[in-house]
Amino acid sequence: MTPGRFATIISGTLKAWGVEDQCVLKTENFSCLITLNSNVFVEIVYEEQPFGSIWRLREKDQKESVHPSVGAALKSLALILCPNRQVGRVMFAN
């Protein structure tokens, strides 16, 4: 992971969810603060620990959640920023 890639993941995700224009994004190294519509605040921190990488998510005044993968972190972030957005589920069909 690099700081640039970390920032790309966050900004690209906000774009994919269509909330890019409603968010203020402050990114520094491996952490960023997302402010949605001036009333939702989420801090995301990426850390590399001896046991592997982790993603910390903390919504203002809420308990921090820790995720072991980018997929889990983005799923959790979606519940905060766009809880009503429909998600896709991969289905393999013959």
Add this chain to the structure above:
Amino acid sequence: MSKPTGWSGNVCELKMNQSEFIPLTLITGFLGSGKTTIIKKLLQCEELSKTAVIINEFGEIGLDHHFIETSDEDLVELSTGCLCCVMRGDLQEAIARLLKKREEGWSFDRIILETTGMADPAPIIQSLVLDKISTPKVMLDRVLVTVDSVTGLKSISEFEECSRQVAFADILLLTKTDLVDNVEGPLEKELMRINNNAGIFKSDFGIIDLKLVLGGYKRQTITFTENEIDKHPHSHSHSDIMSVSLYFEKPIHAVTLTLFLELLAEVLGSDLIRLKGFVYIKEASETPAVVHGVQHIFHPIAWHQSWPYEKKETQLVLIGRNISLPWVRAILETIEEEVEEITRQNEN
């Protein structure tokens, strides 16, 4: 505008018994609706062994031609643009090239033209019917439109291109019918609402009745006229749909591919319209994995016979909305790193 030989004001009334004409079958249909699969099956039939194929692809990486097993000589690829918008001149040139080869002794008695999934058939049909270069010898025979039984109804309601394709069909081919319980339900009603002149048929894993291509099926009359073709707009934007082409040199773990597809579906939802390409899998590097997805539904991962291009690398095309290529790459790199990390820990 002068009428070409055989023109009778109705495309399907052009007479097929004039042996000097080479019939051209236009196969269109929305993204991922199974056009290439049907062409691939058709080309395996003896009756269509003398068929030239023109493929128009939307996206930087042209892939569909790799999925069609025919000789390079029999196939012309028109990529990096959409025929209905910017490439009609290229189509005319491609046909002219084919005709020249035919004069030089290469024998083919039919042309199949596959459009992009986003193509508006109207200007293509216009080009084929009215173009002075090709019409003396090439004749638009019929328009086959594939419709995905699973996602077709949604695509028609959301994408004007899709409903316009249906509107221009001589024959509507329902694909992936094995995935739905009630094909004759709302989708067929909607198709009939848009175009009640087209015959509606089902394809069985890409296999269709040859009569639908060669003629002899119970024909229904198509109703649009020269004037109706002309009044369709010749330029349009493909709304906010775009394609991104991902090249990734490093091989990835098989599990990375699954996690990657899951995350794309999770984040992009219905904005991911189509994903296809070849993937360089670490555990099986001799042949590439073939990935085909339409929205959230994917074909089981299959293995291509060999690498279709010289360099071993992942090449994926994603078509949809709000997709950023750096983001797709960053996601793939990160998941692969996570899997690599877990693999390393397990080995230790």
